Amino acid sequence: MKDRVEYKRSNEIPGLVLGEARFSDYRFERHYHLDYHIALVTDGVQRQGFHGETLLLTPGSIQLMPPGEVHDGISAGDESYTLKTFRLSPQLLDGLGEEISGRDRFPALSGAVVRDSSLAGHLSRLHDALRAAPSGSGPIEVQSEWLTLLDRLFVQTRRVKPQFVKGTLTSGQWQRVKEYCDVHLAEKITLEELAALCNLERFHLTRSTRVPSRCS
Known part of the structure; x- marks a missing residue:
């Protein structure tokens, strides 16, 4: 299968770029990003060199990759793999940090891998809905799901404490x-x-x- 990669700026969330790729032979040489990446391997396995260690990113795992972290990536075997990414600009990340934590800036985050197949599945479906907008899910549902899933994800890293919200709507x-x-x-x-x-x-x-x- 021929390697392919597609990018789309989100119509619903300013500062978010969505990526989807299918790789078999292509190798990412050591590089870093200028924005914050949330990556999902939805099919196959990616082998990645990161901080002197070898990581295997499989379906059900979610990788958080801050700007400036050097890493590489290649298929772990003879089969291809599918990669979905959420690319958050610094302005978008700071805004999310203020909303979720109640602080002026998002706390500094290092690279991390979260193993949660349920959350990964929800993020994959959200990725599809955002790429399909405006013909996909309605903007309210998408925006609500975006905040809810990002809250769950960042809390799992144990580096972000969400602000307490008491009660329901009057x-x-x-x-x-x-x-x-x-x-x-x-x-x-x-x-x-x-x-x-x-x-x-x-x-x-x-x-x-x-x-x-x-x-x-």
Whole structure:
């Protein structure tokens, strides 16, 4: 199978570039990135040299790769492998850090590999939905899922402590959300708009309640 790689800037999340590639013979020589990478191998196995060690990235594993970390990569055997990446700009990462942790900046993160097949599966499906936008899932559902999964992922690294969110939406907040959705049903509704109606940040809104795709 011929090697291929595709990149797409997310329509829903400014500062996010989505990559999907299929490699069999291609070898990544030692290199580093300028942005923050979250990588998933969804099929096959990638062998990677990182910090003087050899890592095998398999389906169900999630790699976090900060800027400046030198590494390489090649198929671990004769078979090809599929790689999906979320590439976060420094501005996007800092914004997520402020929302999730409540701090001004995202805490410094080193490279890490998280073994969680359930979370990896959710991230792979989110990757597909973001690449398919606007014909895929609605923007509210995608943005809510994005914050929820990133919260779970960074908490698993044990380097980020999410801010505590107490309680749920009040009846008045729910009413404002439902009325807004009824009026703007035929339009693109964003998580930022709904959060502003409730005088909350997006992360607070997603932690207070699971926001449906069309506010129903």
